Amino acid sequence: xxxxxxxxxxxxxxxxxxxxxxxxxxxxxxxxxxxxxxxxxxxxxxxxxxxxxxxxxxxxxxxxxxxxxxxxxxxxxxxxxxxxxxxxxxxxxxxxxxxxxxxxxxxxxxxxxxxxxxxxxxxxxxxxxxxxxxxxxxxxxxxxxxxxxxxxxxxxxxxxxxxxxxxxxxxxxxxxxxxxxxxxxxxxxxxxxxxxxxxxxxxxxxxxxxxxxxxxxxxxxxxxxxxxxxxxxxxxxxxxxxxxxxxxxxxxxxxxxxxxxxxxxxxxxxxxxxxxxxxxxxxxxxxxxxxxxxxxxxxxxxxxxxxxxxxxxxxxxxxxxxxxxxxxxxxxxxxxxxxxxxxxxxxxxxxxxxxxxxxxxxxxxxxxxxxxxxxxxxxxxxxxxxxxxxxxxxxxxxxxxxxxxxxxxxxxxxxxxxxxxxxxxxxxxxxx
Amino acid sequence: xxxxxxxxxxxxxxxxxxxxxxxxxxxxxxxxxxxxxxxxxxxxxxxxxxxxxxxxxxxxxxxxxxxxxxxxxxxxxxxxxxxxxxxxxxxxxxxxxxxxxxxxxxxxxxxxxxxxxxxxxxxxxxxxxxxxxxxxxxxxxxxxxxxxxxxxxxxxxxxxxxxxxxxxxxxxxxxxxxxxxxxxxxxxxxxxxxxxxxxxxxxxxxxxxxxxxxxxxxxxxxxxxxxxxxxxxxxxxxxxxxxxxxxxxxxxxxxxxxxxxxxxxxxxxxxxxxxxxxxxxxxxxxxxxxxxxxxxxxxxxxxxxxxxxxxxxxxxxxxxxxxxxxxxxxxxxxxxxxxxxxxxxxxxxxxxxxxxxxxxxxxxxxxxxxxxxxxxxxxxxxxxxxxxxxxxxxxxxxxxxxxxxxxxxxxxxxxxxxxxxxxxxxxxxxxx
Numbered sequence: 001x002x003x004x005x006x007x008x009x010x011x012x013x014x015x016x017x018x019x020x021x022x023x024x025x026x027x028x029x030x031x032x033x034x035x036x037x038x039x040x041x042x043x044x045x046x047x048x049x050x051x052x053x054x055x056x057x058x059x060x061x062x063x064x065x066x067x068x069x070x071x072x073x074x075x076x077x078x079x080x081x082x083x084x085x086x087x088x089x090x091x092x093x094x095x096x097x098x099x100x101x102x103x104x105x106x107x108x109x110x111x112x113x114x115x116x117x118x119x120x121x122x123x124x125x126x127x128x129x130x131x132x133x134x135x136x137x138x139x140x141x142x143x144x145x146x147x148x149x150x151x152x153x154x155x156x157x158x159x160x161x162x163x164x165x166x167x168x169x170x171x172x173x174x175x176x177x178x179x180x181x182x183x184x185x186x187x188x189x190x191x192x193x194x195x196x197x198x199x200x201x202x203x204x205x206x207x208x209x210x211x212x213x214x215x216x217x218x219x220x221x222x223x224x225x226x227x228x229x230x231x232x233x234x235x236x237x238x239x240x241x242x243x244x245x246x247x248x249x250x251x252x253x254x255x256x257x258x259x260x261x262x263x264x265x266x267x268x269x270x271x272x273x274x275x276x277x278x279x280x281x282x283x284x285x286x287x288x289x290x291x292x293x294x295x296x297x298x299x300x301x302x303x304x305x306x307x308x309x310x311x312x313x314x315x316x317x318x319x320x321x322x323x324x325x326x327x328x329x330x331x332x333x334x335x336x337x338x339x340x341x342x343x344x345x346x347x348x349x350x351x352x353x354x355x356x357x358x359x360x361x362x363x364x365x366x367x368x369x370x371x372x373x374x375x376x377x378x379x380x381x382x383x384x385x386x387x388x389x390x391x392x393x394x395x396x397x398x399x400x401x402x403x404x405x406x407x408x409x410x411x412x413x414x415x416x417x418x419x420x421x422x423x424x425x426x427x428x429x430x431x432x
Numbered sequence: 433x434x435x436x437x438x439x440x441x442x443x444x445x446x447x448x449x450x451x452x453x454x455x456x457x458x459x460x461x462x463x464x465x466x467x468x469x470x471x472x473x474x475x476x477x478x479x480x481x482x483x484x485x486x487x488x489x490x491x492x493x494x495x496x497x498x499x500x501x502x503x504x505x506x507x508x509x510x511x512x513x514x515x516x517x518x519x520x521x522x523x524x525x526x527x528x529x530x531x532x533x534x535x536x537x538x539x540x541x542x543x544x545x546x547x548x549x550x551x552x553x554x555x556x557x558x559x560x561x562x563x564x565x566x567x568x569x570x571x572x573x574x575x576x577x578x579x580x581x582x583x584x585x586x587x588x589x590x591x592x593x594x595x596x597x598x599x600x601x602x603x604x605x606x607x608x609x610x611x612x613x614x615x616x617x618x619x620x621x622x623x624x625x626x627x628x629x630x631x632x633x634x635x636x637x638x639x640x641x642x643x644x645x646x647x648x649x650x651x652x653x654x655x656x657x658x659x660x661x662x663x664x665x666x667x668x669x670x671x672x673x674x675x676x677x678x679x680x681x682x683x684x685x686x687x688x689x690x691x692x693x694x695x696x697x698x699x700x701x702x703x704x705x706x707x708x709x710x711x712x713x714x715x716x717x718x719x720x721x722x723x724x725x726x727x728x729x730x731x732x733x734x735x736x737x738x739x740x741x742x743x744x745x746x747x748x749x750x751x752x753x754x755x756x757x758x759x760x761x762x763x764x765x766x767x768x769x770x771x772x773x774x775x776x777x778x779x780x781x782x783x784x785x786x787x788x789x790x791x792x793x794x795x796x797x798x799x800x801x802x803x804x805x806x807x808x809x810x811x812x813x814x815x816x817x818x819x820x821x822x823x824x825x826x827x828x829x830x831x832x833x834x835x836x837x838x839x840x841x842x843x844x845x846x847x848x849x850x851x852x853x854x855x856x857x858x859x860x861x862x863x864x
Contacts, residue, residue, distance in 0.1 A: 006498045009505050010697045016506070017690040024683055028676065066438045067499050073441050074448070244460065247732045251456055254733070258449035265442045297729040300679045301686070 007057075007064035015056050015064060016305075022048055023304035038149075039401045041304050042394075045311020058312035072309040073271065075302030076374065080272040081257040082299050084279015085292045089226070098351055099173035106174060106347030106365050107146045107181045113343045114142035117336060126328050127389055136192070137389070140379040143189045144393050145340050147182030147371035148175045149401070162412055167357055171364035174347075182371045184219070189375060190270045193382045221267040222277055225260060229281035237287040249287050250294025256282060272374065310373050310394070313380070329388045333395040340400050341366055360411050367404045368397045439489075439496035447488050447496060448737075454480055455736035470581075471833045473736050474826075477743020490744035504741040505703065507734030508806065512704040513689040514731050516711015517724045521658070530783055531605035538606060538779030538797050539578045539613045545775045546574035549768060558760050560818055568624070569821070572811040575621050576825050577772050579614030579803035580607045581833070594844055599789055603796035606779075614803045616651070621807060622702045625814045653699040654709055657692060661713030669719040681719050682726025688714060704806065742805050742826070745812070761820045765827040772832050773798055792843050799836045800829045 007015075022044035030040030049058045057065040118138035122129045129137060162168050233256070240249050257278040264274030282288050320326050348362025376393040379385035385393070439447075454476035462472030481490045489497040550570035554561045561569060594600050665688070672681050689710040696706025714720050752758050780794025808825045811817035817825070 007502065009502065009703060010694065012502045012505070013509075013690050013694045013697070013703060017687055017694060020683060020687045020690070024680055024687070028680065067502060070439065070441065070444045070499060073444070077445075247729075248456055248460065250729070251452060251732065255449055255452045255456070258445050258452070262442065262445050262449060265445070271441060271445060294729050294732075297679070297682070297726050298733045300683065301730045 007067055011064060012067065015068065018048065018055055019044075019068070019305055019308050023308050027304070038307055039398065041307035042311035042398060042401075044304075045308035045313075046316060047311075048308065049312040049316065056308075056312060058309070068305060068309055071302060072306040075299070075304070075306035077257065077261050077271050077275040078254070078295060078299040079303045079306070081254075081275040081279045082292065082295060084276040084281075085283050085288055085295075087280055088283055089280055098353060099170055101350045102170060102174035102347050102361060102365065103178040103181060105350050106148065106178055106344050107185070109346055110145035110340060110343035111142035111185075113339045114145040114336070115139065117141065117339050121332060121335075127332055127386075127392075133384070136384050137379075140189060140193065140375060140384050141336075141389070141393065143185050144372045144375040144379070144397070145336070145343065145368070146178070146185055147368060147375075148178045148344065148365045149367045149371065162408075165360075166355075167360040167364065170351065170356065171361050174361070174365065178365070184222075190378055193378055193384055217267055217269075221264060221269060222273070225263065225274070225277055226281055229260075229278070230284055233281050234285045237282070237285045237291075241287050241290070247294065250291045253282055253287075253291035254295060254298070270374065270378070310377065313377070313390070313394075329392050332389070333392040333399070336392060336396040337399045340368065340396055341403070357411070357415060360408070360415070363404060363407050363411060366400050366407075368400045372397045439499055443496060444499065447500065450480065450487055451476075451500070451737055451740050455740050459736070470739055471830065473739035474743035474830060474833075476736075477740035477745070478748060479743075480740065481744040481748065488740075488744060490741070500737060500741055503734060504738040507731070507736070507738035509689065509693050509703050509707040510686070510727060510731040511735045511738070513686075513707040513711045514724065514727060516708040516713075517715050517720055517727075519712055520715055521712050530785060531602055533782045534602060534606035534779050534793060534797065535610040535613060537782050538580065538610055538776050539617070541778055542577035542772060542775035543574035543617075545771045546577040546768070547571065549573065549771055553764060559764060559821055565816070568816055569811075572621060572625065572807060572816050573768075573821070573825065575617050576804045576807040576811070576829070577768070577775065577800070578610070578617055579800060579807075580610045580776065580797045581799045581803065594840075597792075598787075599792040599796065602783065602788065603793050606793070606797065610797070616654075622810055625810055625816055649699055653696060654705070657695065657706070657709055658713055661692075661710070662716055665713050666717045669714070669717045669723075673719050673722070679726065682723045685714055685719075685723035686727060686730070702806070702810070742809065745809070745822070745826075761824050764821070765824040765831070768824060768828040769831045772800065772828055773835070789843070789847060792840070792847070795836060795839050795843060798832050798839075800832045804829045 023041045026040035026044035026047070027037030028040065030043070031037050045058075047053060048056045050062070057063060057068060059065065115138045118129070118134065118141050121127050122131070122134050236256075237249060237252070240252055257275050260274035260278035260281075261271035262274070264277070265271055282291055285291075317323075321330065344365040345359075345362035347365055348358040348360070351358050351361060373394065376385065376390055376397070379393075380387070380390045455473045458472035458476035458479070459469030460472065462475070463469050477490075479485060480488045482494070489495060489500060491497060547570040550561070550566065550573050553559050554563070554566050668688075669681060669684070672684050689707050692706035692710035692713075693703035694706070696709070697703055714723055717723075749755075749758075753762065776797040777791070777794035779797055780790040780792070783790050783793060805826065808817065808822055808829070811825075812819070812822045
């Protein structure tokens, strides 16, 4: 047998400690300067990455990397399960045409703009793009731009105490639909990408039928699993709740989520797709509060590991402006960022109702998060992206997360000022 | 670089799912037949072990074993942290002489009887015991017999609704002291054992000074860390609670626990010793309820992994009675079980107060659990125990856990009957 260097218990405890402390510290610092804590967790990862302080095992091959990679995976699976648990299938179905329009435009426009950005980059020989796989790179890049992060948006709106506004409701509903669209895109992308073997470039061919098949498989799995789940889950969890008052219900909730994750993997979908579907299904059981209450701390424990590991995958050295090639990467990051902002901002302007501030909806849709980073990670893992494009995309995600909280704050404040001016004008008129 | 086979995300999800479901299923089945759920989790591990259904990676060298071994370690660290959080240092200090006596006798007697059982086994050439390391084997075996499992005892007493009785209070107090004595013994044992190199048998020499040094180090670390912790922890956690109302406090509680675990490892103590000390320290902060509330689900998620992995380490094939050598192992298990029962039962008879049912206290002290299994595991990991003795000890622990709930139930019921008889007699007398 070969000698395999295992991670010792001592080192494991130390790494876990460092990840938790840095994640919370940077998360808090981010909050202190008005940013969402997830941004801090990503930056904590950047600081702990192999390219800055090489403390934690942040790249493939380092002793213990696989352990933290698996913990990160459980983290994002539980996060999507939690988001699913907070989402009512009814709300997804009876959602107004406005939100559907915002979501659709907010997915299609960034995708198309992202796709053509890559075509543009290739024409001008920016980045190390191989001609024969440009289509695949363009598709995955487009995908990274599509998904609004519900978590970040909701968190920011809650922090600004604006969850009750009409704009907030439209943004949230659109973001939820957007998330489902994103999951379908994820299914399509992970199906296409997993059929791509690194080193066999040139054989990649995206046909309509392959996309249709993957889409049908994704839809089929989601539809069937949700349909079956909605029939059996209430019985299973009703029975479990009668049998046991303590922890059985929510731990079996996690088990249910793991079953869906494993099955979605069998259908060449990402584990998080199944986790989200499991959440949607369990949302309809009488026990969803118990499940949500139980998994929240477990998810809070694991999720930072995911964000730190994502941040740690950023190779900071590509941002060194004193290396001439990096200027290209930085430019790409900025171009993608501008594309990401414009495309989502525009989606707010499809709202046809009067009295709704379209710009707030547009800005509310801007933040990208988990899902975008997952696309980028998939692209990296399957060799579709080189580190340069991956780093540029991660920077784009970080920048979209950065820009939204101050922008939203400023917009709601200026809205308040405008209202005051209108009220004063009305009052002046009534006096005269 | 060598090719290292990593555990895939898919397999990881599957193993985790199987462990959680089997742990909960067997835990429930155990509860249904009136046994504590921890017993079911151990049995789930036995069923999933390499020697029964070779499903999960249960032995060193199997792909993914290291990952689940580390998760198990976090599980037991969090469990001891939780027990520490439920233990008041004041209660440990101001505890009545009765409980101290029970605890002391309940530690010394099983240790001495366990020690001499091994000497006896060697004299009659039972088990594969090497003469030159017989002292070490005898000491670790004695240690496995010392620690009453607070969790199991408390759980059983709560299930029988007897936590309010005087017997219950004495058992619980004694069990807590016993636990601390157990942790000191654990410190001593892990210090002695970790200085023992497998393959260098013959050089092992247990001197008084080495024991004294390890003891002093263990006491010193515990005393200093608790002293310093009690000064700084209330300030740190008071500050954290002012800064953040959500999850910062309890996640930093886990970080505090990991710091203590890591440091206790630096002092050649087991990580769980530090975890318990961290719990004791944080029990004195105003935030201990918040911390306990937050870590409970995380601990409930990880702890079954520990018990399942411990159960999975049992090599069932040694219990096959059709293999002649195994009859020895089974005999050893039964002898150790009888020793374990008698030694703890006797500790109840040092109670000098009248009106207290000594037999209930004696039986209440019988169940061994986590700590005994940890000693056994340490013995196995460091090569002090062969699989046969390890399996025999695990069987002993399982048997002590098995026997107590029905015995206690039967005793409280017979006590009730006796009281009724006395009351009737008094009533008869008052009538005549």
